[in-house]
Amino acid sequence: DGGITQSPKYLFRKEGQNVTLSCEQNLNHDAMYWYRQDPGQGLRLIYYSQIVNDFQKGDIAEGYSVSREKKESFPLTVTSAQKNPTAFYLCASSPWTGGDRYGYTFGSGTRLTVV
Amino acid sequence: AQKVTQAQTEISVVEKEDVTLDCVYETRDTTYYLFWYKQPPSGELVFLIRRNSFDEQNEISGRYSWNFQKSTSSFNFTITASQVVDSAVYFCALRGYNKLIFGAGTRLAVHP
Numbered sequence: 001d002g003g004i005t006q007s008p009k010y011l012f013r014k015e016g017q018n019v020t021l022s023c024e025q026n027l028n029h030d031a032m033y034w035y036r037q038d039p040g041q042g043l044r045l046i047y048y049s050q051i052v053n054d055f056q057k058g059d060i061a062e063g064y065s066v067s068r069e070k071k072e073s074f075p076l077t078v079t080s081a082q083k084n085p086t087a088f089y090l091c092a093s094s095p096w097t098g099g100d101r102y103g104y105t106f107g108s109g110t111r112l113t114v115v
Numbered sequence: 116a117q118k119v120t121q122a123q124t125e126i127s128v129v130e131k132e133d134v135t136l137d138c139v140y141e142t143r144d145t146t147y148y149l150f151w152y153k154q155p156p157s158g159e160l161v162f163l164i165r166r167n168s169f170d171e172q173n174e175i176s177g178r179y180s181w182n183f184q185k186s187t188s189s190f191n192f193t194i195t196a197s198q199v200v201d202s203a204v205y206f207c208a209l210r211g212y213n214k215l216i217f218g219a220g221t222r223l224a225v226h227p
Contacts, residue, residue: 033214040124042206042219050213058214088158103150103165103208103215109158 002027006091006107013078013085013114021076021110023091031096032074033104036060037088046089049074050096078112086114117142117211121218128197129226136192136221138207144168148210149190151181154220155203163205166190197225 004025013019025032031050035043045058049068063082068074074093078085088111092104118141128134140149151163164174166183174181178195194201202225207218 035217040219042119042121043217045214048214056213090158090160092160103148103152103162103210104160106152106160111158 004091004093004105004107006089006110008110009108011110011112013112015114016080018077018079019112021078021089021091021112023074023076023107024072025074025091025093025105026072027093027105028071029093029095029105030071031094032068033092033094034058034064034066034074034076035090035092037090037109043090046076085112087112117144117209117216119207119209119216119218121205121207121221123221124219125222125224127224127226130199131196132225133193133195134197134223134225136194136205136207136223138190138192138218140188140190140207140209142188142209142211149183150208150210150215151190151192152206152208153203154206160206163192194223197223199225199227201225 007022033048034046037043044060046064047066049055052071055066055068065077088109090109091107094104120139147168149166152160154160171183180193182191204220204222206220208215
């Protein structure tokens with residue numbers, strides 16, 4: 001079945017460490033997105049990519065980095081510069097930016113906790 | 116600016132009650148799309164409905180119904196005869212340029 005796989009489901013990070021969240025899709029979608037979810041704040045866009053080897057900052061890109069070397073993969077690195085990284089991270093994809101009739105297809109998320 | 120407001124942070128109901136989740140949006144676009152998603156405890160967002168700005172007809176799908184009113188920039192979601200399985204966080208979203216813009220979400224708790 002086609003879909004988006006995010007791993008790991010839970011991730012613990014020590015302060016000062018970089019961590020990378022994985023996102024893989026087999027839907028042949030061109031566009032991919034990373035959102036951050038905090039209680040009471042909805043989903044905020046971190047980065048998005050419209051095509052391989054290209055990506056754009058979203059609303060809260062500071063302290064994060066991404067790469068898009070393959071169509072299927074859009075990993076997110078949470079760097080030590082991110083002051084408050086504890087959150088739930090959702091990856092999504094769509095055939096093109098702005099979404100198709102379903103909006104986006106979402107992964108099941110990674111919950112990152114800084115210890 | 117484009118914005119989605121879900122003023123209800125949490126709603127608690129008893130099973131079989133009807134419940135309405137409010138969504139108010141702002142956009143200057145004449146053509147736009149609105150969405151509702153459900154986020155169960157597992158975390159994945161599940162698509163419920165898409166509505167385009169040209170179609171103001173209300174839609175019903177089983178126990179779910181949606182009321183779209185352009186005049187008040189609202190796209191409200193009603194669950195009739197709620198069930199415990201409806202407990203989740205519900206998000207309203209507006210398609211902006213190159214992204215979906217989400218509201219803060221409404222957490223619905225349905226108690227037996």
